[in-house]
Amino acid sequence: GLMKSNEIRQSFLNYFKSRGHEVVPSSSLVPGNDPTLLFTNAGMVQFKDLFLGSEVRSYQRAVSSQRCVRAGGKHNDLENVGYTARHHTFFEMLGNFSFGDYFKEDAISYAWEFLTEVLRLPKDKLWVTVYRDDDEAAAIWTDQIGVPVDRVVRLGESSNFWQMGDTGPCGPCSEIFYDHGPEVAGGPPGSPDEDGDRYIEIWNLVFMQFDRQTSGELVPLPKPSVDTGMGLERLAAVLQHVHSNYEIDLFQNLLNAAATITGVSDTANTSLRVIADHIRSCAFLVLDGVTPSNEGRGYVLRRIIRRAVRHGYQLGVTDLFFYRLVDALVKEMGDAYADLKKDQSRVEKVLKEEEQQFARTLENGMQILEQAIKQLNGHVLSGDTVFRLYDTYGFPVDLTADVAREHHLTLDMDGFERAMNVQREQARAASQFNAVEKLAIDVADGTEFVGYDTLNKDATVLAIYQQ
Ligand code: ATP
Ligand code: MG
Ligand code: MG
Ligand code: MG
Secondary structure (H helix, E strand, O other): OOOOOHHHHHHHHHHHHHOOOOOOOOOOOOOOOOOOOOOOOHHHHHHHHHHOOOOOOOOOOEEEEEEOOOOOOOOOOOHOOOOOOOOEEEEEEEEEEEEOOOOOHHHHHHHHHHHHHHHHOOOHEEEEEEOOOOHHHHHHHHHHOOOOOOOOOOOHHHHHHEEEOOOOOEEEEEEEEEOOOOOOOOOOOOOOOOOOOOEEEEEEEEEEEEEEHHHHHHHHEEEEEEEEEEEHHHHHHHHOOOOOOHHHHHHHHHHHHHHHHHHHOOOOHHHHHHHHHHHHHHHHHHHHHOOOOOHHHHHHHHHEEEEHEEEEEEEEOOOOOOHHHHHHHHHHHHHOHHHHHHHHHHHHHHHHHHHHHHHHHHHHHHHHHHHHOOOOOEEEEHHHHHEEEEEEEEHHHHHHHHHHHHOOOEHHHHHHHHHHHHHHHHHHHHHHHHHHHHHHHHHHHHHOOOOOOOHHHHHHHHHHHHH
């Protein structure tokens, strides 16, 4: 029979374990070692210091299945959810790592052996990309592995050169793609229509071989390393012979639960899929200690929850529904993530409270938005409307943008910022007295006065839209 998601994860861990890799559990979505990173967005995050050489452990090879969130920050796939078959806000990244141990040759042959011999994927459906100048990797693929030259594509820096930051470890990467066949739209990597869902990137092998200096110079690392990442859901789609991540076992079970709870029977419905995607990021973020708030990580969580709740409204759901999906999620993922099972009721409570709070203003806000859309001349929703929804009805800007996009509309962000500034000035003038009073209290308390943080909420929203 077809391998289930849970079996695929296990098979990956076993394969690399039997090749000398330490099995390391997934780390939290809130990176413990990097305050500049919004969420853990790759398997390598918890190993950063090992790659940098500032930490040494008892092992030089590791394997993990890392929970990742890509919503906000450098890798933001939130806007892709509901629009591609392969992007989620939350996904699991299967990865094997070498910390100055093996390099390109082994990394490539492990990947090929796992895909074509353990999982028995047809070789003629696999394509690979290498970095333009990486003759070494290209030769391994063609001469040692035997991939035909016309399925080894050389690409530039933006897709095939990885770096940790402006300086530090970096190097070329090689990505493995699967061709879902001509019934799916899209072209091979590097072609003009590569963004379609036909040729899907399943695995990225990063070869860390340089240390970039502040001057820009690339100095070879004495002991090059390997960092790989493969999306479990994308691999499951391939193995289960479906063309969308939403059709894999794990998502079908979540979608069926969502269908029952919302009363919608079509599990291919886009809103239902968005909801099934969002419950995973939201539940795991809460599990990892994030709570909805008006700034930073908490605001990203709030935005995702509210987006999901709005999609429920779109489906005509009138009762609280989102938190009820946690139960189905625990059934799917509670064995791999025991904490999720243990903390189920806490997770449900946090999600329920946020949903409840938003439910108070959602319907009125939606009526205002629908009215504005109906009366609109042109294709741009006014900044005043966006601001009013944001300020009075708790609509994060990206939620309004999500609705607007469904109507092929965009938002007047300059107008939004102007409205925001006007209100900010008014608030500042009105709060002079309060601010002075609060300062007095802080000083009397003996708490350190570090300045007022009233702009945080706005700053987060603006930062998100300035990316
Ligand atoms: P893409 O080009 O498809 O956006 P990527 O190059 O951004 O993928 P990487 O950063 O290389 O992805 O991450 C390693 C692997 O993780 C990818 O090859 C893919 O299988 C998986 N992956 C990346 N982003 C997502 C996502 N948003 N949802 C699900 N899987 C993902
Ligand atoms: Mg991407
Ligand atoms: Mg890519
Ligand atoms: Mg990639």
